[in-house]
Amino acid sequence: MHRFKTVSDIRIEPGGTSRLDAHVRDLPRNKRIAIVTDKGVRALGLMDAGIAALQDSGYDVMIFDEVVADPPEDVVIAGAKAVKRFDAGMVIGFGGGSPMDTAKLIAFLADNDVTLSEIYGVDVAQGSRLPLLLMPTTSGTGSEVTNVAIITAGPDSHNKGSKNAVVSDPLYADRVLLDANLTLGLPAHITAATGIDAMVHAIEAYTSVHRKNPISDAIGLSALRKLSRAIGRAVNVPDDVEARNDMLIGAMLAGQAFSNAPVGAIHGLAYPLGGFFHVPHGLSNSLVMVEVMKFNAQEDRAKQWYGEIASDLCVGTSASALIDEILRLQDETRVQRRLRDVDIAADAIPMMADDAILKDRVLRNNPRAMTRDDIVRIYETIA
Template structure:
């Protein structure tokens, strides 16, 4: 076995209804002055209001940043980081874009490092503010990955990759994903499945037995639950399986990185504003067909779990 490293979020809490305890759970970590990072779509659901009410009931002063966009541009990240100044912690609440912005807001507000200097692998400098991430979609696994993706310029995407971006806690409540529209459920679910597939088959030197085991479990969960979640948006068992599968796939690819599907999907999303999960779905069959010529054993091993 080759030497490998494996890093993930140090504390995970998962359970239906946990969002109702958000204040009690996060105050010991994030303190009593927090920035809550989310997006306009989440604001319209009423879930953000419930979250802020829970925080304030626990004696937490909440500043709301609700301007996150899909494929967030640099100016949104910088605005969030400015709002995080003087806070004792940051909470990301929403889909992958909100969690990515929350990570960088926590980092930049505490480190004073220019964003441009943080791009790349291992270039971010600490410290960062305490950070809790609460996903409301089952797709990116951002709550357990040391990665934030930012849109620079008109269409180019760049990433900050550093263990500093791993939050202090991920809080997963499947009730927050109930009722997601079918197209969002499908696209984010495919994104998570691609994370698992690429992590398992990766030729990266850090491809490791932990990531492969997590990828197999994630793919099995999502393979069983995705269609149910699409067809029955209020099926709590299906939503729980999807959220857990997305998190496991995130742990897998955070340590055994993704490859050609994501490399091709990012520019499609950047240039044509195609949702990330959909761009993955468009590219996936063609990459699998190409890769199967040189890695048939890996894909054959995954097939029974889909």
């Protein structure tokens, strides 16, 4: 049996933010809307036209901009309290994966009498949530169409901690608005890293052993075609709206694919880099992906699946052809290659391996089983 779920209302409109009042229509429970974002995104003014459109239509708008990258637990808890106090009738998550993940949890927690620590895990969060619109400003996580929120947990979660996930269908948004104009100013290194994150989503969905399915396969391949053709232009010609739109659509499609066929060991080995060292999520994936793929390709199923992806991208027919294409794209987008490039010393490897091996939620989807020793060897190869 295969099952595929996604957000049912996805709108693609470069410049659509200025018509935000039209895009929220029929969603809010009252005339108060809470926008969840981060200070960086807010300072860029990307939301200003949207806020004006809402206010002109008679909405009271509250902005919660306390989100930081790899959102810590207390930010989510504070956001849910503030949104409840404001008596918001709707939440808009506006930004990269961090604000969107935070918005999903705020919308859920503000409408339920449970605590964040009670809803970690798969299918644990059950119940209603405030109406939710998500608007990505990076082309990477696909969070706008997933039922996943990733939070940094632990007593010192602002500095370092382990990444925990809430994965449950109430986190699927009601509506998504993809406005490529929002991504025009995304700096080259963030465009590159977040774009590679999206490519990893599509590749890991295609090789997801338990829930690989024909719809995720088709969508994942389509995502990879768009992303691999657009990423070089989006990084090197920043105001190419067509490339930006393709990246945004590609990232969303990859999100649909992996929301139904979950990611594997590339993400598993990437999480400790973000949790302990604040390496951006996409860059963490990029750093570990080639070595994890080489490890996986020693297993027949993965070798075949990587070959199928290579054929679809017209770069060859083998796993090594796909790996060569990834290396070419990493060159073209100038992403860093080694742990030392992001200031992670080799003596951190045992601690990272101890954390990665606990990520059974993702490791179990990987096409080849991985031991702690395998993980240590992979980290050592990229040290």
